[in-house]
Amino acid sequence: MKKEITISLTVLIVAFVGVYFLCDFPIVLNGNQKELINISGTTQVKFNPLESIDFSTGDNVAYLLLGKADIKELPPKMIKNKLLECRSNDILQNLKMDFIFEKANGDMATCESKLLIYKGSKLVFCSSFVLTDRIVGMQNGLVGWANAQSKESLKNSFLLFKPINTPIVKL
Numbered sequence: 001m002k003k004e005i006t007i008s009l010t011v012l013i014v015a016f017v018g019v020y021f022l023c024d025f026p027i028v029l030n031g032n033q034k035e036l037i038n039i040s041g042t043t044q045v046k047f048n049p050l051e052s053i054d055f056s057t058g059d060n061v062a063y064l065l066l067g068k069a070d071i072k073e074l075p076p077k078m079i080k081n082k083l084l085e086c087r088s089n090d091i092l093q094n095l096k097m098d099f100i101f102e103k104a105n106g107d108m109a110t111c112e113s114k115l116l117i118y119k120g121s122k123l124v125f126c127s128s129f130v131l132t133d134r135i136v137g138m139q140n141g142l143v144g145w146a147n148a149q150s151k152e153s154l155k156n157s158f159l160l161f162k163p164i165n166t167p168i169v170k171l
Contacts, residue, residue, distance in 0.1 A: 055092040067112025073132040081163035098153035101146035111139045
């Protein structure tokens, strides 16, 4: 009986360690939300898709869900983690003020990362997003590729996002 328990525990530990090294943590459930942006007219060259969102009240949260390759390209001072979050309305309000983009009339080859913003439990913004030391931009079906106008300010806001280190996260 003692031998069977030891074998069972060993198998569980080996399985857990194997899953840990093979999987990308945290495992994000419902992380494949479709694009959701709101801009008043797609003919604008410069736009702020967050301008109509009120971050001054309520439970607001922004998630930066990073692709594995994109984590390596983050600005040097940023925490290297698959999922970063911000629940501070003040930080989100500052992010909103600097969230101005300009259409580039093209597409980025591959965007693996996403920025998702929730107001309460409702998804109010979702777009592919690139955040490196040299490039800050978003890509989606409505506007194509768009470059951030205030890259340094946005990077400073994203520096304040906190890592999520739980094994499973439901967005």
